Amino acid sequence: xxxxxxxxxxxxxxxxxxxxxxxxxxxxxxxxxxxxxxxxxxxxxxxxxxxxxxxxxxxxxxxxxxxxxxxxxxxxxxxxxxxxxxxxxxxxxxxxxxxxxxxxxxxxxxxxxxxxxxxxxxxxxxxxxxxxxxxxxxxxxxxxxxxxxxxxxxxxxxxxxxxxxxxxxxxxxxxxxxxxxxxxxxxxxxxxxxxxxxxxxxxxxxxxxxxxxxxxxxxxxxxxxxxxxxxxxxxxxxxxxxxxxxxxxxxxxxxxxxxxxxxxxxxxxxxxxxxx
Amino acid sequence: xxxxxxxxxxxxxxxxxxxxxxxxxxxxxxxxxxxxxxxxxxxxxxxxxxxxxxxxxxxxxxxxxxxxxxxxxxxxxxxxxxxxxxxxxxxxxxxxxxxxxxxxxxxxxxx
Numbered sequence: 001x002x003x004x005x006x007x008x009x010x011x012x013x014x015x016x017x018x019x020x021x022x023x024x025x026x027x028x029x030x031x032x033x034x035x036x037x038x039x040x041x042x043x044x045x046x047x048x049x050x051x052x053x054x055x056x057x058x059x060x061x062x063x064x065x066x067x068x069x070x071x072x073x074x075x076x077x078x079x080x081x082x083x084x085x086x087x088x089x090x091x092x093x094x095x096x097x098x099x100x101x102x103x104x105x106x107x108x109x110x111x112x113x114x115x116x117x118x119x120x121x122x123x124x125x126x127x128x129x130x131x132x133x134x135x136x137x138x139x140x141x142x143x144x145x146x147x148x149x150x151x152x153x154x155x156x157x158x159x160x161x162x163x164x165x166x167x168x169x170x171x172x173x174x175x176x177x178x179x180x181x182x183x184x185x186x187x188x189x190x191x192x193x194x195x196x197x198x199x200x201x202x203x204x205x206x207x208x209x210x211x212x213x214x215x216x217x218x219x220x221x222x223x224x225x226x227x228x229x230x231x232x233x234x235x236x237x238x239x240x241x242x243x244x245x246x247x248x249x250x251x252x253x254x255x256x257x258x259x260x261x262x263x264x265x266x267x268x269x270x271x272x273x274x275x276x
Numbered sequence: 277x278x279x280x281x282x283x284x285x286x287x288x289x290x291x292x293x294x295x296x297x298x299x300x301x302x303x304x305x306x307x308x309x310x311x312x313x314x315x316x317x318x319x320x321x322x323x324x325x326x327x328x329x330x331x332x333x334x335x336x337x338x339x340x341x342x343x344x345x346x347x348x349x350x351x352x353x354x355x356x357x358x359x360x361x362x363x364x365x366x367x368x369x370x371x372x373x374x375x376x377x378x379x380x381x382x383x384x385x386x387x
Binding site: 137139160164165166167169170173174177212214215235246247248249250 | 282283285286288289292293295331332334335338339348349350351352353355356
């Protein structure tokens with residue numbers, strides 16, 4: 001039997017309520033000094049396949065999935081169950097959630113990790129106390145914008161006389177470079193406008209701009225629980241004033257993206273981890 | 277605390293996020309039948325990365341005006357020959373631009 005890990009919490013007491021984890025295992029807290037690690041037992045005979053997360057539409061909240069012998073069908077249910085447990089913990093504790101499918105061989109391995117990384121865990125629990133994360137993804141008509149920039153680029157912009165194949169080649173590359181630069185500048189301006197709506201309420205942010213041509217922004221915002229309503233209102237105001245884009249706004253989540261560890265945690269100790 | 281999930285286009289986000297799956301899988305399957313192809317892909321990806329970086333650096337320098345006419349001419353010829361050679365090699369190994377378009381994390385896609 002292995003041990004499946006959900007989260008570090010700021011408590012060394014028993015959990016206040018019963019929670020069922022993966023494979024309907026009882027979730028419990030292993031105390032270490034003044035913190036704990038929340039786990040459940042896990043059947044080692046089950047080997048998860050290396051597959052990507054299915055599309056959201058195909059995920060089923062069906063615990064009867066476990067009765068089916070096809071491992072691939074377990075995974076969506078396991079992901080949701082992992083998230084259910086983490087969210088239940090978040091209601092009562094300050095948490096540092098583990099990546100999905102973090103599994104330890106034994107209690108000794110768990111205690112070794114707790115001992116090695118205790119200071120890191122404490123520092124993060126303190127820093128992230130009473131804070132939650134919100135996610136924002138923004139889609140814009142990137143291809144259309146790029147086409148427009150390309151159409152408005154005229155021959156007069158050529159910097160070099162085209163008196164050789166090499167110069168013609170360079171002009172073409174330069175044209176692409178300038179179009180791309182203008183496109184990126186436009187994206188950055190839009191992202192600045194979006195971020196300015198939230199800056200008053202957020203503590204930290206993690207931003208990815210133009211992860212793809214149409215995915216303008218993929219952001220995570222760290223905010224204190226007291227500012228959640230303000231952030232929500234700021235978002236509502238944003239979609240009114242910038243309605244041309246598509247938004248996906250979600251939260252509150254545990255602060256997954258704001259945990260900072262000095263050492264690479266867990267990789268040396270876990271049996272396997274789903275993503276890397 | 278209730279979850280807030282606001283979007284009017286869930287399908288659009290699903291399709292956009294699905295495009296971001298990495299070209300190279302996180303776990304590489306070492307298959308004796310395709311090891312040559314895999315090695316060629318790896319090498320050409322690295323060469324393409326360097327080539328694209330060189331091109332970008334060249335454009336920056338031309339924009340700044342720090343190259344003479346002769347230097348631009350030589351640069352153009354070299355980059356042109358490099359691009360042509362890469363096209364030949366891609367064709368030889370049956371690789372497309374998409375095959376070599378690795379995700380560089382915070383830097384985005386190679387191409």
